[in-house]
Amino acid sequence: MSFKTQPTRKEAELAVVAALVLPESDAAEAVDPLAEIRSLAEAAGARVVDSICQRRARPNPRAAFGKGKIEEIRLLCRQLGATLLIVDFDLSPSQGRNLEEDIGVRVVDRTELILDIFASRASTRQAHLQVELAQLQYMKSRLRRMWTHLERTEAAIGTRGPGETQLESDRRMIDHKIVDLRRRLAQIERRSHRQAVQRLDPNTVSLVGYTNAGKSSLMTALSGAEVLVADQLFATLDTRVRNWHLRDRRLVMLADTVGFVRDLPHHLVASFHATLEETLNADLLLHVCDASDPDLEIHLRAVKKVLADLGAVDIPSLLVLNKADLLSPDDRLALTAQFPNGLLLSAHSKEGFESLDQAIAAQLDRWSLHLDLQVPAGAGRLLADLQRLAAIDSADFHGAHWHARLRLSARHWSRLCPELRQQGGTFRSIPGNGHLEDADLMGGATRSDDRIQGSLGGE
Ligand SMILES: Nc1nc2c(ncn2[C@@H]2O[C@H](COP(=O)(O)OP(=O)(O)OP(=O)(O)O)[C@@H](O)[C@H]2O)c(=O)[nH]1
Ligand SMILES: [Mg+2]
Known part of the structure; x- marks a missing residue:
């Protein structure tokens, strides 16, 4: 088993993406249940040649999909020359193994995919360490199940022992690395915490929201500071803070941070806690969403869930309906009726900026x-x-x-x-x-x- 946790960047690998739509999942309500996983796959550097979806009451324990669907995927991969299958949910190690055997291509699940994107985007030392920690923890949580096929045959001649021995030594190696990463991260966190305590910072307003909603664009448009804007998921992985003067000349710190998606891997959220700390300490959250996205409501729910996981639900927040420039007059009316407290604006055309400024000032004045x-x-x-x-x-x-x-x-x-x-x-x-x-x-x-x-x- 290899413990290499940083990705090797690949040429655009040809991939088929596949989703399993269960009755209770958010994807069941999505206009296009495959849209997000397709974007995630592209964000990881794959070229998606086709996508396929199966509605089921529950995943098939053996290989997640049913037999017929697996055969369909196998033929599709072969016809299109795909060497990778990306699935929109997490697989147990045995499901992953069975799928790979049945289809004959490498299989990557949703958590692995998101961790891989984060690993490729990490640019600071802290982000690198945080991703590596999340990857190792994900690996560790699956280790036992990965070796169970050996444990089951423990009594068989020639296999006695090695399963357990290998499991033990793999686990020890991972544990050592986890301890070491935690120690290095704690050092970085202590340093930045010390600096933060000494500073007397202005009020902090944090931009949070679904990935690609336009948080970094809004940061640039409001503060004039250049930050990376890209039409890709998880363009921003660290937290950037810029000074911004409200119209009443009050200085606030605007913090831009990593975007969220639904089912953000638990280990990743935990590992990125320090990066999100700035957000958690904010005086006010601007929940930025892409108002032109047909799945707006699903995205809003996903962000609220991550904020709840992070314990940030009590921070006052304002809803920012971004990308107003892409809306028809009818869409605008419908959105205003649906979100009467939402601030309709556009980071591109800068419409609605005055109302945003006023709304922020009014919120800060309350405290x-x-x-x-x-x-x-x-x-x-x-x-x-x-x-x-x-x-x-x-x-x-x-x-x-x-x-x-x-x-x-x-x-x-x-x-x-x-x-x-x-x-x-x-x-x-x-x-x-x-x-x-x-x-x-x-x-x-x-x-x-x-x-x-x-x-x-x-x-
Ligand atoms: N039409 C339009 N496009 C916008 C607007 N704001 C942002 N965009 C586009 O949306 C895409 C994503 O913008 P970003 O600012 O990188 O989004 P983000 O929320 O920071 O994304 P992550 O860092 O990936 O979480 C880019 O292609 C932007 O040009 C807007 O008001 N109108
Ligand atoms: Mg960004």
């Missing part, structure tokens, strides 16, 4: 404090932090003080309030702190009265 501050003009770093992080409604220098009315998130206030006190500044809350508790206003300071009148530096 912001409205403050009236007097800051000594000499408190340079504090002034710079306030000017960088707050939405400033008015500001002026009066003598030796900077006087400002501004909106600032509770998180930032809790860091800056002690600093303000130390520098001898004063603060007063302005009505409008909708969701916030008085305790937030104090930023860790002692409460005074209900209206929170901060009296600092002896005022």
Whole structure:
């Protein structure tokens, strides 16, 4: 058995893709149940020569498909010269083996395919390690079943022992590699965590959504920063963060990250946890979807499921219906009726950007404090932090003080309030702190009265 986990890039291999549509699966509702696996296969570098689909009540335990369908696939592969069969679900090792024997070509299942795409796209050291870890864990979860055919014949002459011995040594080798990868990943994660704790970051708005929805395009269009945009699945594998100024001049960090698909392999989600950390720590999620995709609802459901798996369901989010430029007037009406809170826009034509800006500002304001501050003009770093992080409604220098009315998130206030006190500044809350508790206003300071009148530096 080989433990090579990074892919060898291939010439476009000719592939047939095959799906099994079970009654309860999302694919059963899809307009074209084979569309996604075809795109995934192409994203992995294969050239799809044909696709085939079988509806069944449940997979055939022997080789997933029924006998007749297998024969059909075999003939198709032979006629078209395909050397690869890609199936849109996960196979048990014995199903994989039986299919390969019956059809006579290499068989790759959905998890292997997605892991392979991730391996080919990984560009950072962290992403490489994360994919390798996911691949090894997937391999390990199948190891026992891979060797069961030997264990079953344990009593037979000549086969006694080796199955178990081989299984043990393979498992040990994988375990060692997993421990080593985890250690190296933990080092990288510790370093970036240390850096994050020291920084006083602006509010983070994370772009999440189905792969190819246009997250990176939106990031580029909003922030002006160039990030990779490509008409392919999983173009982005790491998390990129760019500064972006809202129209009220408030600075936010826009984070673009890996896209999701339905049934994203469990090991992959776990391995990419650190990459998705930025997303999980966001103040607001922009759930970007391709509004022109006929399977929009299936994609929305898939993304929500991954977010739930990641424990990110409680983060406030806005639904962004991207690619509005591809919609007919009738489609627009239908979508607006279906998603009254959705923001219809286009990363290409930039229509709808103003509403997006306003909606983000309004969301951030829900968790912001409205403050009236007097800051000594000499408190340079504090002034710079306030000017960088707050939405400033008015500001002026009066003598030796900077006087400002501004909106600032509770998180930032809790860091800056002690600093303000130390520098001898004063603060007063302005009505409008909708969701916030008085305790937030104090930023860790002692409460005074209900209206929170901060009296600092002896005022
Ligand atoms: N017509 C149209 N195409 C768009 C729009 N936004 C993005 N696209 C196209 O959609 C494709 C995918 O765009 P990306 O920005 O790479 O999508 P992504 O969500 O970052 O994809 P992954 O990184 O793979 O998850 C590209 O071909 C874009 O040019 C839009 O508003 N209108
Ligand atoms: Mg992208």
